Each structure stands twice: as structure tokens, then as C-alpha cells.
Amino acid sequence: MYDVGSLKSPCHPFQKTESELFGFSKGCLHMKRWDELNHFFNQTGAMVTFGLNALYGRNKLSETVWGGDWDPSNAKDLINYTISKRYKVDSWEFGNELSGKGIGASVDAAQYGKDLKNLKQILNTLYQNSKFKPSLIAPGGFYEKEWFDKLLQVSGSGTIDVMSHHIYNLGPGSDDEGLENKILDPEYLRQVETIFSNLAESIQKNGPWSSAWVGEAGGAYNSGGRYVSNTFVDSFWYLDQLGIASKYNTKVYCRQTLIGGNYGLLNTTTFTPNPDYYSALLWNQLMGKSVLAASNDAFSPFLHSYAHCSKGRNGITLLLINFSNRNRFILTVRGGETVSSGINEDAKSIRVEKSFFYHLKRAFSWVGRKGSDITFREEYHLTPKDYNLRSQTMMLNGIPLELSNDGEIPTMTPVQSNVHSPISIAPLSIAFIVYPDFDAPACNGHKKR
Template sequence: MQKGVCLWVVLISFGFIFVHAKVENGKVLIDGKSRIGETDNDFICATLDWWPPEKCDYGTCSWDHSSLLNVLFDQSERSNPKIKCDLKNKIFKNAIKAFSPLKIRLGGTLQDKVIYQTNNHQKPCNPFIKNTSELFGYTNGCLSLSRWDELNRFFQETRAVVTFGLNALIGKTVLANGSAFGAWDPTNAEALMRYTVKKNYTIDGWELGNELSGKGIGARISASQYAHDTLTLYHMVHRVYKGIERKPLIIAPGGFFDPSWFMKFLNKTSKTLNAVSHHIYSLGSGMDGNLTARILDPSYLDEAAKIFKKLESTINASSSSASAWVSEAGGAYNSGQNLVTNAFVFSFW
């Protein structure tokens, strides 16, 4: 904890140096006996998303080959479209090992459009294709078993702790207004889960859906239906992992905090949910012209803590004993802003 405090002081000091363009002598006193917060081993985490190279925002196509389907680590191979991945980069591996145990969440917007290849899956396993008439702007994509094998070998070698976000829209009908009706169809997810267990791949938690709670982003599911779908996931995990002592966590809904929706959901999942996950983007849109000023304004950083505290209060007021998780917090949504969220100034955030 003291290291975190020291780092924060250093960053503030640099901020004054750049603003005034001069060095000023002074003293900083740190009270090492009292603390304002603490972190545990789960504090450090990262996400591998599904976005293809064609994902562009505000004139910048920032994702390139960073998707869990096509991630590249050798810059010299980027000009070759036939190269799908290189998960053997020693620097990248060592970076993940250094954070051990690093929690890696596999998920994001397009997770609710992913079909999982199975041993009996005879259809071509196609990538996401951009189509503005489709939900989220892309057709369904496919996670091949060979790619799943590659990823899990990588996770095993780096000792990463993996959480996987499942497609929560399979089996549902999404209306033009975004409302999603019908029960979740777990058939495809169960096939992937059984394959994962058969191959002895360790998954720390299975998360259901991405930003489909409350008002939703692109689509939304009612709290009652989401609770029913979470119960389906709970039974499936206990069925597939039968005889295995340490079962993966059940996590949901991975959406933006809505007090009323979350309270209804928590009260209906008190016996099935291990962690209630939510997303925080306190800085707003990546196209905001005042983004740099917001990054340097501590009140926006404090907003994340306020939302988390509200969620904790909601959990305490409900019948649930689930832990509160932030499963995604990118600062500025829609891929951030070029030359801002990928520049030095973003280190303050």
C-alpha cells in the first residue's frame, strides 16, 4: 500500500513540474501509520477483447491485431495478413508472470455474438464481419477449438487467472428497441465448458453477458430474466464440473450500475451468484474535447470509488452475499482517444 502512495506522490510532483515548467523544492510528509484503502491479489487485472482490426472510432482504428482471436506480438509480421497470432513472445509472457497472479478477463461487447466451435461443429468457423445493420455492427464470430487451445496453453505458461465471458444472447430475440426476450440457450456454452474440463484447462470464473443489464448497450435483459439465466449457468457449472472440488465462480452481469435493476437481480440470485460485476467509464466518451482536463481532475477518478461504494451498499441491502467486482474500467469508452489515452497524460488516470 505504501508503494502505491509513493507512486501517486511522484505523479503529482511531475504534474506540477510540467505545469509550471520549473522545479520547486518542498517537503512531502506521509503518514505511514494510517491508511485510506487497501488492495488484494485480485486488484491487478486486464481484459482481452474480441474487436477485429476493422473496429474504428472517431477516425482511428486503434485495435489492430490485439483481439484474443488474432493477437500479434511480432511487429515485423503485421504486414502479413496470413499471420494469425504469436503467443510465444518472451517479453509479453514475462510481463504477465511478473504480475502473477494476473487476472485476465476474456470478454467485451462482441462476446454476446460469439459462437463456440465444438467437436461436432461442421460449419465454417468464421471471423466477425463488419455489418452496420447487425447488432453491435458485426455479424456473429466464432471461437475455434484450436484457438482456444492456443490461448489456454499461453495462460498456463504465464500462470494467468482466467475469467471467460459467455454469450448471453443465444436463444434470445432482440427487438428493434433493444429489448431481449426469451431464455438463454446454454447448449453451445456447455459444449465449450465440457471441452475445457476435458482438456484440464482452468477457468477461475464464467461471466454471463456484457453490458446487457439496466438500460443496456445495444440490447438489454430484464433483471428477472437475467436471474433465471444465471440460475441456468449455475446448474450447468455444477453439472459439468461434477466431482471437481473447486468449481469456477458464477459472475454476472458485467454491465453499468443501475441501483434498481441490480437490487432486483441480486435478490433473485442470492444462492447462485458469487460475484456481481460492473463496468465503470467515468471519463465519458473518447471523443470528448475536454478529455485531457478530465484525466487531470481528481474528481473524475473519485467517481469510480463512489459508484463502487453504491454497489456495495446495494449488495448489503439485498439478500445476496456476492462480492463486488469491477470487470471493466477503461476510463473513456469507445476505444479512448488517440494521442490522449495512449499518451503520458493517461498515466495520471
């Protein structure tokens, strides 16, 4: 609840109450706290999505099913207060994990869609004199095709700006050994592609005005794995899922969490970055918004590859993830002429004609008329300290990523390699490879974005 406007009940913070949903009592947000939070958001330049209580006013039909119309009065008062204080909320999300069977509680899709139309009208009225118009997001739950399809159909054209869904495809965080095995199984990680594909189809058929967001993803639920989610090995699923999500036109991917639980990007005690923080940082710095086709299935399922237009500059950036614990992958590109790849397995070289770069070659050419005009590429190789996959220290090109004495994030410096030399991807490692002079027609006009 929100302590504003016509709220009649007393405003108490959350309390540990085992008999209640998730072991907590109902809670209330004081506007003094909302002011403090918005001051923090403003100082950090954060883009804020706020999840609204979507159960207020409903009645419980069974143990987990809720029915009846949503009461918008308390949410309306909060939004009105937010506007009056000139706080900028980028988007309002309606509910949390109430879709399909729900997590602890659920609401029928037809009722949900009806309530969303009501909320959209409220937002349009409250923001009618504002230059800024926030997005309306829903449902913030786990994807179930029939439920999501119906929600878009019932709410109608232009109501839902963003379809948000949650993903915890690794299962519970309690099984450390099983969790690591799933993270290092490239075929298992690929299974999640079905969710992204089906959601993209749901939107295309029923609500093309909406975008897809991952509103919450932490790999393993229940706070993640205590000795896995905050270590190097976690980046294998994380970066792989960022690549998959991008392929299916996902616009935003929200990681659970910045801080809190074992899956936090920051250590909950020292606030120093865990390995996934640096993975997210490199992705954010290097991978642009335009996704390019990439395939290496012709020669190994253990090398996952993704290609994007580079962020803020010409060229392309490749993300290469080696899931093999024994194979070193060697990729060679020679100025768009001879293309080959290899797997170095215990010093035995296997050459395969078709490769990941074979597919890229058909879409790109080198800038400049001669291959000699292109001199270097940038490489960011990520490995764990002491070759321990559960190390909490990530190495970038052999150098540990550690905060400075002043608490500053280290400079993410690449190594430069001759553009015509082979790329070597070590076993159980991850690499971002930037080709600053690759002329990709699909990337034209994206340099400044």
C-alpha cells in the first residue's frame, strides 16, 4: 500500500509473518521513503519502473485465485503524488507474477486485461498535461501462451506498451552441483529459446504495438546458488541469455538483482562487483542494439556465438562463449577471402570449412579497398582467477578485475590483435571481439546510438 491520499488503513512496514504470503505481512510505502528513493534515482540517473499493487480491492476466490475488479484509488493517488513532485517514473508495471497459475496468487487474463484498460485511461488523464508519457507494462510474470495471448486480445490496441516476463530457467538455487552442470550445458541453455520465440509470436499476432521485456531474471530462483550465482561460472548462462533475448527483439533485460541474494551483481557485504557485474558492463559498453545473424552450429555445439553492431562506433562486436572444458576454438578470417575455423583438442587440429565467420562473410565486407587497410581488432577474454570456475574474481585478458583503492571500477582495456591472425578461444572462457573496421550495411546509421 501507499501512504498517500485517501488511504484509510494504518501505514505499517513489512513484518515477518509466517502465515502470510511469502512469509511477510502486508506492507506500506511512506511518501518520505518514496521521496528519498526518487532523490537517489535522480542522483544516479536511473530509469525507473515501478510495480503497482494489482490485487488491491479484489477478493480471494480460492487458495491462490483472486477475482473481482481492481481498485485503482490508492495507485492513482501515488501516481498523482509522483507527478506533483515531478518525479520521473519511466514506466508503471501492473502487478507481479499474477499471470497464468501465478506465484502465490493469480488473476484471470480477461479480468487483468479489463483492469489494464482502466489503468491506461487513468495514466492518460493524469499525464495529459505532461510532456513525458510513461509506458504501461504488464504482466511481470512467467510466460504462459494462452494467458498472454488473451491478455493482449482483451486489453486491446495500444493499451500495453510492454509485455514483461520473468525467467528462472536454471531451477532452484539450492542444488549447487546441479546448477553448475546446467550452466555449463549449452544444449540445456538453448531450451529457453522456446519461451522467447513463443512470446515474440504472441506479440506479433495479438499485440504488435507492444515490446518484449525480461522484467526479472536471475538464473536460479530462491536467491540463486550460494556458491555459484556470485561466481565466474554464472556468466555462461547470463551472457548466453542476453544473446538469445536480443535475437528475439527483447528491448530490456532486468537482472535480478543489483544487490540482494546470491545472484546480486554486487556483494551484499562489501558492495564490490561480482563477476556478472563485469559481464553486464562489457555487454553494455560493446554490444549495440542491432542484432546480426550468427551461426557456428556447423562445427560445434560447445561454441555459442552472437554478433551485434558495435555500440557507439563503426564495426561489429562478437560474443563467443566456449562451453567445452577441453577444446580450444581457433577462428580465422582473412580479409573476406579464405574463411576457416578449427578446434584444438589436445594439440590435434581439426579444420572445418564452414564456420561462424562463413555466415558473417556473406553479409559484411572490410572497410577500405585493400585488406592491408585493416590492422587490428580488439579482444576481451574473460576467465576465472586460478582457473577456478567458482572464483569470485574475473580476469580480463589475464588481469584481475578489481576496484581501485578509491573504489573506482577498473578500466576495461582490450588487447589488440592483427585483424588477420586467428582468434583463439580458450576452454571454459568467454570473449568479446570487436572489429572496428567491419563494414556492415545493417549497422549504417547506428554509430551514434
